Amino acid sequence: PKKAGAKKATPKKAGAKKATPKKAGAKKATPKKAEGRPPDRKPSTKRTGASASSRPGAQAPRRRAAPVPAGTSARMARKARESVHAISSEKTLEQIYAGETMERVAEAGRMQRLADLDFDAQPPAELRRCGRDPFASFRTELQRPEDELLDPHATWRLQNGRLRHEMNPGASPETIAAVEQHLRTPLPPSYHDFVLEWNGGLLYVHEAGAYRVLPVDRLLEEVKGPLEGWIRYPHLPVVDLGCGDYLVFDVSKTGRGQEYPLLWWYAGKVERRIAENFGSWLRRLVEARGEAYWWEV
Numbered sequence: 001p002k003k004a005g006a007k008k009a010t011p012k013k014a015g016a017k018k019a020t021p022k023k024a025g026a027k028k029a030t031p032k033k034a035e036g037r038p039p040d041r042k043p044s045t046k047r048t049g050a051s052a053s054s055r056p057g058a059q060a061p062r063r064r065a066a067p068v069p070a071g072t073s074a075r076m077a078r079k080a081r082e083s084v085h086a087i088s089s090e091k092t093l094e095q096i097y098a099g100e101t102m103e104r105v106a107e108a109g110r111m112q113r114l115a116d117l118d119f120d121a122q123p124p125a126e127l128r129r130c131g132r133d134p135f136a137s138f139r140t141e142l143q144r145p146e147d148e149l150l151d152p153h154a155t156w157r158l159q160n161g162r163l164r165h166e167m168n169p170g171a172s173p174e175t176i177a178a179v180e181q182h183l184r185t186p187l188p189p190s191y192h193d194f195v196l197e198w199n200g201g202l203l204y205v206h207e208a209g210a211y212r213v214l215p216v217d218r219l220l221e222e223v224k225g226p227l228e229g230w231i232r233y234p235h236l237p238v239v240d241l242g243c244g245d246y247l248v249f250d251v252s253k254t255g256r257g258q259e260y261p262l263l264w265w266y267a268g269k270v271e272r273r274i275a276e277n278f279g280s281w282l283r284r285l286v287e288a289r290g291e292a293y294w295w296e297v
Contacts, residue, residue, distance in 0.1 A: 123196045127173060129189035130257075134279030135197070137286045141165070153206040167201035171216050179216050183236070185251050187216070188260045190279030191238060204290030211285075212240040230268050238262070238278065241292070247274070247281070264294050 088096065142165055147154050157164060176195065180186050187195075200215035214222055214237060222237050227246075231237060234252035241247065244267055249260040259277035263270050274294040275281035284293055 123170060123193075127196060128193050130193050130279070134190050135194065135282065137283050141286045142167075153204075156207050157205060162205050164205060165201065165203055166205060166210075167198040168215060169199060170197045171195045171199040175217055179219060182220060186258070188249065188277060189257060190259060190277050190282075191249075194278060194282070203285070206290075209242045211290075212242075214238055214240065231265070235263070235265060235270075236260075237265070249278075 084096070144164070146164060147158060151164070154164075156162075173196070176187065176192065186192075194213075195216040198213075200213045200218070202210040202212055204211055219236065219238070222240075223231060227237060231246075231248065234250055235248040236251055237246045237248050239247035246265045248263050248265040248270075250263055251260055253261055255261060255276060257277075259279075261273055262275040262278060262281050264272055264274050272294070275284065
């Protein structure tokens with residue numbers, strides 16, 4: 001008999017959904033995140049690159065050298081080369097590649113000869129015309145490391161196999177005497193002693209060029225070549241600054257010690273007098289770390 005007060009079973013309504021049993025492994029409903037509160041994160045157990053490299057015996061990752069941006073002239077040369085290659089035949093390209101290979105081999109040989117030169121041995125004192133050595137600071141400059149961090153052009157030179165100063169071997173006394181005979185004037189003592197030890201060369205080589213000290217046996221060729229019709233007596237070119245600028249001697253004015261003053265010359269016009277002689281100009285250039293100090297008024 002049914003107990004008193006028991007509830008009667010209510011019949012199920014038609015169309016009511018049956019309760020489906022939960023599947024094994026079903027995910028539980030996650031509570032909604034509270035607004036304005038960042039989610040809780042578990043500390044990561046992965047090792048970062050810094051912690052991995054700090055382990056004993058681990059090697060630090062190598063840093064790649066920053067690429068040196070190409071100058072305007074280098075980009076123009078590359079574009080011109082690509083244009084020539086685009087319109088050239090296969091035979092012409094082979095000739096171009098052969099010429100470029102010969103040029104690279106010749107340049108590598110020249111740089112190797114420059115690296116093998118021994119500039120420690122100075123010319124005999126009886127061949128010099130200066131009473132004292134005017135190139136002590138320049139000799140110290142030649143010993144400066146090529147990869148010095150303070151040099152902004154060191155990376156470019158190292159990547160392109162160039163030296164800061166690419167000097168030529170000294171000229172013989174016979175060569176100097178023959179040039180003086182053609183010029184009909186003696187060379188100033190400081191320049192004479194310079195070419196006796198280094199017969200010209202490139203100073204402070206960088207991306208845009210260098211200061212080209214003319215070899216003594218090229219003075220006449222420079223006057224009769226690119227400067228023909230432009231430069232005249234009493235001016236004698238001695239340093240090519242690039243872009244049509246030169247440093248010239250004024251051989252009509254003899255200063256102390258039979259030295260000629262050094263003038264800044266451009267397109268037939270003397271800009272200003274920048275040094276009493278060649279030796280003092282080179283000393284000031286070394287002190288300025290290769291900067292064109294004569295631009296300062």
